[in-house]
Amino acid sequence: MSVLVYTESDKGSFKKAAFEVASYAKAVANQLGTTVTAITINANDTAELGNYGVDKVLNVTNSQLDNFNANAYASAIKQAADQEGTKVVVLSSSANSKYLAPLLAVGLSAGYASNVVEIPTNTSPFTVKRTAFTNKAFELTQINTEVKIIGVSNNAFGLVENSGSASAEEFSPTLPELGVTVESVDKATDKVTIADAEIVVSGGRGLKGPENWGMIEELAEVLGAATACSKPVSDLGWRPHGEHVGQTGKPVAANLYIAIGISGAIQHLAGVSASKVKVVINTDPEAPFFKAADYGVVGDAFEVVPALIEKLKAFKAQQ
Amino acid sequence: MKILVCISHVPDTTSKINFTEDNSKFDSNGVQFIPNPNDDFGLARAMWFKEKQGATVTVVNVGTAETEPTLRKALAIGADEAIRVNTAATDGFSVAKQLANVAKEGAYDLVIAGRESIDYNGGMVPGMIAGLIEANFVNNCIGLEVDGTSAKAIREIDGGKETVSTKLPLVIGSQKGLVEESDLRIPNMRGIMMARKKPLTVVEPIAVDAETTSVSFEKPKPKGAVTLVSPDNLDELVNLLHNEAKVI
Ligand SMILES: Cc1cc2nc3c(=O)[nH]c(=O)nc-3n(C[C@H](O)[C@H](O)[C@H](O)COP(=O)(O)OP(=O)(O)OC[C@H]3O[C@@H](n4cnc5c(N)ncnc54)[C@H](O)[C@@H]3O)c2cc1C
Ligand SMILES: Nc1ncnc2c1ncn2[C@@H]1O[C@H](COP(=O)(O)O)[C@@H](O)[C@H]1O
Numbered sequence: 001m002s003v004l005v006y007t008e009s010d011k012g013s014f015k016k017a018a019f020e021v022a023s024y025a026k027a028v029a030n031q032l033g034t035t036v037t038a039i040t041i042n043a044n045d046t047a048e049l050g051n052y053g054v055d056k057v058l059n060v061t062n063s064q065l066d067n068f069n070a071n072a073y074a075s076a077i078k079q080a081a082d083q084e085g086t087k088v089v090v091l092s093s094s095a096n097s098k099y100l101a102p103l104l105a106v107g108l109s110a111g112y113a114s115n116v117v118e119i120p121t122n123t124s125p126f127t128v129k130r131t132a133f134t135n136k137a138f139e140l141t142q143i144n145t146e147v148k149i150i151g152v153s154n155n156a157f158g159l160v161e162n163s164g165s166a167s168a169e170e171f172s173p174t175l176p177e178l179g180v181t182v183e184s185v186d187k188a189t190d191k192v193t194i195a196d197a198e199i200v201v202s203g204g205r206g207l208k209g210p211e212n213w214g215m216i217e218e219l220a221e222v223l224g225a226a227t228a229c230s231k232p233v234s235d236l237g238w239r240p241h242g243e244h245v246g247q248t249g250k251p252v253a254a255n256l257y258i259a260i261g262i263s264g265a266i267q268h269l270a271g272v273s274a275s276k277v278k279v280v281i282n283t284d285p286e287a288p289f290f291k292a293a294d295y296g297v298v299g300d301a302f303e304v305v306p307a308l309i310e311k312l313k314a315f316k317a318q319q
Numbered sequence: 320m321k322i323l324v325c326i327s328h329v330p331d332t333t334s335k336i337n338f339t340e341d342n343s344k345f346d347s348n349g350v351q352f353i354p355n356p357n358d359d360f361g362l363a364r365a366m367w368f369k370e371k372q373g374a375t376v377t378v379v380n381v382g383t384a385e386t387e388p389t390l391r392k393a394l395a396i397g398a399d400e401a402i403r404v405n406t407a408a409t410d411g412f413s414v415a416k417q418l419a420n421v422a423k424e425g426a427y428d429l430v431i432a433g434r435e436s437i438d439y440n441g442g443m444v445p446g447m448i449a450g451l452i453e454a455n456f457v458n459n460c461i462g463l464e465v466d467g468t469s470a471k472a473i474r475e476i477d478g479g480k481e482t483v484s485t486k487l488p489l490v491i492g493s494q495k496g497l498v499e500e501s502d503l504r505i506p507n508m509r510g511i512m513m514a515r516k517k518p519l520t521v522v523e524p525i526a527v528d529a530e531t532t533s534v535s536f537e538k539p540k541p542k543g544a545v546t547l548v549s550p551d552n553l554d555e556l557v558n559l560l561h562n563e564a565k566v567i
Contacts, residue, residue, distance in 0.1 A: 068476075070446075070456060095477050099458040099492075102415075102446025111412065111530030114442050127534060134437050136336040140534040179455040180485040183471075187479030195477040199566070223567065241461065241496040242475055247332055247437055248356045248495060256566040267332045273539070277564045279556070280545075290545050295559060299550030311553045315561070 002035040003028050004086040005054070006077050008094060012044035016159075016196060017092040019052045023160035024152050025090040026053025027119045032088070039080040039171065041065050041073060050166035052159065058083075058171035065175075067182040068096050074103040076173040081108055081147065083171075089149045093253075094195055101151055110147035117156040134247045134270040153274065154195065154253040194245065197226035199256040200275070202245060204230040204268075206261020206282065206301060210238035215305045216260065222312045228252065230262050246271035261301050264289025281305065320374040320465060320487070322365045323425060325418050325432040325444065326393055327355045327408070328386040332437065338536045345438075345536070354389050357433030361493035363503050364463060365431055366397050372465070375399050377425065381408045381417045387519065394514035395506030401517070406524035410531040411439070415447030420525050423452050427488070428468075434459055434492040442492075449490035457483060461496035 005025035007018035025036045035055040040046055042065060046057040058080050065072060077100070081089055089104065091097040093115065105112040115131045117138070125142045128150060132139040194200060201220040203213060213227075220227045227243060234244035245252045247270040257275035261282060262268060269292050272278070280293040281304050290296045297304050330336070330350045337346040354362070368374035378393040380386045381404040390401040404417045422430050430452075432445035449456030455470075457463075461480065462473030468487045473480050475496065506514070548556045560567045 067481075070458070095459055095475070098442050099446065099456075102411075102443040103450045103456065105412070105443065105530075106447055106450030111410075112443055113531060115440055132439050132536070133330070133336045134440060135539070137338070138537050138539070139439070140536070142532045142534050143530065144528075144532060145530050180457060180483050183482045183484055185476070185479065185481040187476065187481075191478060193478035235500045242479070244495065256560070256564070270332075277560070277566050279560070290547075292542060293545045294542075294564065295556060296545045296547050297550050297553070297556065298547065304550050304553070307550070308553050308556065311557050312567075315557050315567075 002037040002055070002084050002086060003032065003088045003090060004077070004081050004084055005036060005038050005090040006097065007038045007040050007043070007049060008092060008096065009040060009043040012042060014043060014048060015094070017094055017154060019159050020155070020157055021090050021092045021152050022049055022052035022054050024119065024157045026160065026162060027157070028088055028090065028150075029053070031120065031123055037080070037084050037086070038166070039077055041076065046168045047166060050164045051161055053162040053164055054166040055164065057166050057168040059168050060171050060173060062175070067185070069178050069180060070096075070100040070103055071177070071179050072175050074100040074107060075176045077104055078107040079173040080171060087147055089147070091149065091151045093151055093154050097151065101149060105149055108147045108149070109145060110149045111143035111145040112149040112151065113141045113143055114151040115153045116150050117153050119157070131274065134251070135273045136270055155198070155255060155276070156253065192224060192226040194226045194228055194243070194250050194252060197254055199223045199225035199258070200228050200252050200254045201225045201258045201260070202228040202230070202262060202272070203233060203260050204262030205232050212302070213239065215309065219258070219305055219309050219312070222309055222316065230268055259289055259293070260305060262289060263287045264292055320368060320372060320429060321425065321427045322368060322374050322376045322429045322431065323422050323427040324358065324362050324365050324376060324378045324393070324398065325430065326358045326362070326378050326380050326389060327433065327436045327438070328352050328380060328382055328389040329355045329436055329438040332356070336538070342535045342537060352389065354392060355433045355436045357435060357494050359503050360495060360497040361431035361433060361491070362393055362396060362398065363498040364493065366504060367498065368465065369397065377402060377427070379404065379418060379421050381406060381414045381524070383407050390519055391514050392506055394517045394519070395510040396504040397510060399517065401519040403519065403521050404524050405521050410529045410533070411441035411443040412447060412530040413527045415444045415451060416527045417524055418444065419448045419451035421522070422448060429465065429487060430454065430490040431493050432490065434494040445490050445492040452488070452490075454488040454490050455485045456490045457485060458492035460491040460493055463491060463497065
C-alpha cells in the first residue's frame with residue numbers, strides 16, 4: 001500500500017530532486033495514512049532518504065543499469081510497485097523521469113499526471129493540480145485508475161526534512177530487453193544543469209553576440225547558477241540548443257531567474273514563469289519582461305552585469 | 320520505411336488562454352491553431368527520410384473535423400497521406416491508444432511524436448505509444464539516422480547529450496534540434512495545390528476509457544508590480560534578493 005517514490009541518483013549520489021520527490025511522497029503518504037518506500041538504482045548512501053520521510057528503500061545494484069535505460073528503469077519501478085502493492089507512484093520532472101513515466105504508466109495501467117505543483121487536492125476522487133498551457137494556466141486533473149503516477153514539477157514542493165530513518169533492502173528486478181543502448185555520453189560535468197539549478201542566468205539578443213557571454217558565465221559562476229538563453233540566441237548559434245528556454249525550449253522552474261537583454265516575448269515568459277523570483281536587466285523600460293518580473297534594472301547589461309558581479313562577489317565573501 | 324508522424328493541433332504560441340463553462344473548458348474563441356512546434360521538427364525530419372531514403376510519410380491526428388487544416392498543412396509540406404481519428408482528443412492515454420492502434424494497423428517502422436505538446440504539456444503520448452505497441456523508444460530526440468532496421472539517435476539529456484543505438488520499429492519523441500531551424504518546412508503554393516489531391520482518411524475511434532479527466536482550470540494570480548532598482552544602486556538589488564526574496 002505504501003507510496004512508492006523513484007529517487008534518482010547520478011554517479012551514486014542523489015540529485016536534489018530525489019529529496020524533493022521523497023518529501024512530496026511523504027506528504028501524500030500522510031494524506032493516505034501509509035508509509036513511503038523509495039526505489040533507487042545504483043545509489044550509494046540510501047540512509048540519507050530517511051531525512052526526507054522515506055521508511056524503506058529498495059536498492060537496486062546492477063552494473064547493467066549504470067547508464068539510464070527507460071525500459072529497464074520503468075520495469076524495475078513497476079516490479080517494485082507490484083511487490084509493495086503501491087497505489088501511488090511519485091516521480092520527478094527530470095528528463096529521465098519524464099522519459100520513463102509513460103512506459104511505466106502503460107506497464108502499471110496507471111493514470112499519469114505530469115507537472116504537478118501541489119500535494120493532491122483530494123484523494124477521493126484522486127485530484128491533482130498541474131500546470132497546463134505552458135504555465136499560462138493550472139489544470140485540476142482527476143486520475144481515475146487504481147494505480148496513479150504523479151510527476152512533480154521541479155522546485156514546486158521543496159525539501160521537507162523529517163527525522164526518520166530508512167531501512168534498506170536489496171531489490172533485484174528481472175531486467176527486460178534494453179532495446180536502446182547508450183554508445184556515448186557527452187556531458188559537461190562541471191556545470192550546473194538548467195534542470196537541477198536553483199538559479200538560472202539567461203541571456204538574450206540584447207547581448208549582441210556570442211563573444212559577450214563571458215560575463216553571463218561569470219555571473220552564473222558567482223551564483224552557482226546554470227546558464228540559459230532565449231530562442232533567437234540558440235537559433236543564431238550563439239549558444240547551444242540545450243540552453244534555449246521557453247515555451248518551445250526547456251522549461252525553467254528555478255528559485256531565481258535572471259533575464260539579461262531578453263525582451264520578454266510571450267513564448268519566452270510562458271516557459272520561465274514557473275520560476276519563483278524573476279529579475280530583468282534591460283535598457284528598454286517598456287520591455288514586456290518588466291511586467292512579469294519581481295525586480296528590474298533599467299540599464300545597459302554591459303555596465304550592470306559587471307557591476308553586479310562585483311557586488312555579488314563582495315556579498316559572497318562576507319557570507 | 321513507413322513513417323507515421325503524430326501531429327497535435329494546439330493554440331498558437333502567442334494565444335491568450337481563457338476558459339468557459341465555469342472554467343471547465345478551454346475557450347477556443349478567437350484562437351488560432353497551429354501544429355505543435357515539436358511536431359514541426361518531427362515532420363521536417365520525416366521529409367528528409369522521404370527525400371533521401373524513399374520513405375513514405377503518413378501524418379495522423381486524433382481530433383474532430385476542426386483539426387483538418389493542420390493535417391492539410393502537413394500534406395502541403397509533403398506528407399503522402401493523412402489520417403484523422405474522428406474523436407475529440409481527451410486525455411493523453413486515450414489519444415495514445417488511438418495512435419497506437421493506427422500505428423499497429425499500418426505496421427509503421429518509425430513513429431514520430433512530439434516530446435510534449437504546448438497545450439496540455441502531457442509529455443506522455445510518444446512513450447505510451449511505444450509501450451502499447453512494444454516498440455523501442457527514444458525521447459528528447461535531437462538526431463536520427465536509420466540504416467535498414469538499425470537506428471542511431473542522439474538524445475538530449477540534462478546537461479548534454481548522448482548517442483544511442485536501437486532498432487526499428489521505433490518511436491521517437493521529437494523536439495527542437497532534430498533538424499536545424501532553417502530546415503523547418505513551410506507550405507508553398509505548389510504543395511498546397513498538390514495537398515488537395517492527397518488522401519485524408521477519416522477513421523472511427525476504438526473504444527477507450529480515459530485514465531485521467533480534466534476537472535477545471537484556473538489562471539495564475541496576477542503579479543504585483545516590479546520593484547525597480549537603479550543601476551547605480553546594485554547593492555540594493557543584492558540586499559533585496561538576500562533579505563526580501565531570500566533566494567541568494
Ligand atoms: C512558434 C514560436 C515559438 C517560440 N518559442 C520561444 C521560446 O521557447 N523561447 C524564447 O525565448 N523565444 C521563443 N520565441 C521567440 C520569441 O517570440 C521572441 O522572438 C524571443 O524570445 C526574443 O528573444 P530576445 O528577447 O532575446 O530578443 P529581442 O526580442 O530582440 O530582445 C532583446 C532585448 O534586449 C534589450 N537590449 C538591447 N541591448 C541591451 C543592452 N545593452 N543591455 C540590456 N538590454 C539590452 C532590448 O531592449 C530588448 O528588449 C518563439 C517564437 C515563435 C514564433
Ligand atoms: N490529438 C492528437 N493527435 C495526434 N497526435 C497527438 C495528439 N495529441 C498529442 N499528440 C502527439 O503527442 C505529442 C506529445 O503530446 P502530449 O503527450 O499531449 O504532450 C504531440 O507533439 C503529438 O506528436
